[in-house]
Amino acid sequence: MRTSKSIAMLCMNKAHRSNYDSIPLAIFYENDPMRCKVIYELNVEDVVAETNRQLDRSANEISRVGFDETWAKRTGTAVYEDKGL
Numbered sequence: 328m329r330t331s332k333s334i335a336m337l338c339m340n341k342a343h344r345s346n347y348d349s350i351p352l353a354i355f356y357e358n359d360p361m362r363c364k365v366i367y368e369l370n371v372e373d374v375v376a377e378t379n380r381q382l383d384r385s386a387n388e389i390s391r392v393g394f395d396e397t398w399a400k401r402t403g404t405a406v407y408e409d410k411g412l
Contacts, residue, residue: 347371348370348371349368349369349370349371350368350369350371350374351366351367351368351369351406352366352367352369352394352399352403353365353366354366354367354396354399356409362409363407363409364408364409365396365405365407365408365409366405366406366407367399367400367402367403367404367405367406368403368404368405368406369394369399369402369403370402370403373402373403374394377392377394377398377402378392381393
């Protein structure tokens, strides 16, 4: 059975092999989950580093990783922002 870290690395390696330089991250409104608030463009290397950091801190065999808006805002570039109606 593969661990969370090996699965995450398989996904990231696939992104590298596909020549992706960035990964999009969409943030949705909590009170309107069908409406996109902002989309960030994240560098693959930054996502890999944060994924490894989170998995290294976990003591569980199976873990999840998460990327919140604060991290995305600090790390990535907003490529879309909802300006309201």
